[in-house]
Amino acid sequence: MTTPKIKLKDVHKGFGDKVVLDGVDLEVAPGESLVIIGGSGSGKSVTLKCILGLLTPDSGQIEVDGEPIVGIGRAERERINSKFGMLFQGAALFDSLPVWENVAFGLIQGERMDRAQAKEIALEKLAAVGLEADVGELWPAELSGGMQKRVGLARAIATEPEIIFFDEPTTGLDPIMGDIINDLIVKCVRELGATALSITHDMASARKISDHIAMLYKGKIIWIGKTEEIDSSGEPHVDQFIHGRAEGPIQMELRRL
Numbered sequence: 001m002t003t004p005k006i007k008l009k010d011v012h013k014g015f016g017d018k019v020v021l022d023g024v025d026l027e028v029a030p031g032e033s034l035v036i037i038g039g040s041g042s043g044k045s046v047t048l049k050c051i052l053g054l055l056t057p058d059s060g061q062i063e064v065d066g067e068p069i070v071g072i073g074r075a076e077r078e079r080i081n082s083k084f085g086m087l088f089q090g091a092a093l094f095d096s097l098p099v100w101e102n103v104a105f106g107l108i109q110g111e112r113m114d115r116a117q118a119k120e121i122a123l124e125k126l127a128a129v130g131l132e133a134d135v136g137e138l139w140p141a142e143l144s145g146g147m148q149k150r151v152g153l154a155r156a157i158a159t160e161p162e163i164i165f166f167d168e169p170t171t172g173l174d175p176i177m178g179d180i181i182n183d184l185i186v187k188c189v190r191e192l193g194a195t196a197l198s199i200t201h202d203m204a205s206a207r208k209i210s211d212h213i214a215m216l217y218k219g220k221i222i223w224i225g226k227t228e229e230i231d232s233s234g235e236p237h238v239d240q241f242i243h244g245r246a247e248g249p250i251q252m253e254l255r256r257l
Contacts, residue, residue: 003066005030005163005195006051011060012219013046020046021057022219033189033196035206035227037241038216039250044199047216048165051197052084053077064163082110085161085194087185089168091152093140099151100126100136106159125154128191129184146177150184157188164189166198170205182208203242215241217250 006028013021020043028034038044049055051062053069062070064080072080085106093102103122107113113121123133129150140148149169156164169185170178182205189196189209200206206213207227214224215238223235230242240248 002029004028004063005032005065006197007061007063007066008047008051009061009063011047011050011062012058013043013050013055014058019219021050021060024060024216024219024221026214026221026224028195028197030195031193032212033186033198033210034212034214035198035200035210036214036216037199037201037203037206039201039241042216043219044216045167048167048197048199052086052165053081082159083162085156085159085164087149087152087156087164087166087169089171091140091145091148093148093151093155095140097140098136099138099140099143102140102151103136103154103158105155111159121158122154125158126151128157128188129154130180145172146174146180149173149177149181153181153184153188157192157194160192161194163195163197164192166196166200166209168200168202169198169209170200170202175204178202178205179208181205185209203244 004027008024008026011021011024024047036044036047046055050057057070061068069080100119100122103125104118107118107121108115123136126136131150166185170181173181186209198209210227212224213227213230214221217237223233223238225233230238233239236249240250
């Protein structure tokens with residue numbers, strides 16, 4: 001039996017009286033691309049932060065390659081995190097560094113690589129996301145939103161990670177640029193042979209970049225299956241969400257003015 005690349009077992013997390021994760025069970029197989037969908041406040045980002053070690057679950061277990069990671073020490077956490085790449089929602093580039101140095105950040109700071117060698121790899125990764133070498137000399141503020149997202153993707157793959165996380169990868173992009181980013185994600189993940197875990201509420205993106213989709217609702221995974229099976233899920237919450245219908249079991253909390 002293959003050991004899951006990522007495994008969550010009965011994970012709970014709350015903030016004060018607010019329960020965000022209420023017993024999340026999830027497995028991501030090696031080489032799989034899993035997308036977690038769900039509305040705002042459903043717990044998608046908290047799930048990601050618990051895996052990354054930015055938050056500690058109140059209870060439950062998280063494993064990476066069969067190794068429990070909740071509550072591990074700093075050195076162990078750094079070793080686990082060295083397996084990870086991350087594309088942040090807003091690209092999250094460092095304004096004070098040129099583009100190439102943003103891409104090479106993990107190589108220089110994390111792996112202590114020589115700057116010249118790191119720059120060479122950075123330019124290779126920029127080429128992999130369709131950006132010319134001269135873009136490497138620009139500053140993040142000189143880039144469009146779509147170009148910033150590409151640079152963020154180049155940084156995510158620069159260390160050739162085993163696992164890549166994508167946080168709302170198409171947020172803030174027009175539909176065409178969003179589709180280009182989706183194509184690049186699929187290409188880069190496939191070429192690396194990486195495992196991917198993404199969170200999004202963009203169904204066009206979810207369908208394109210995933211093998212499997214899981215839906216998080218009120219802190220629980222209420223459905224998981226192959227991407228092509230989601231239209232026949234038979235789960236009314238899933239059906240309402242993927243078709244963007246106002247009417248259904250998911251009731252938005254509207255404040256009356």
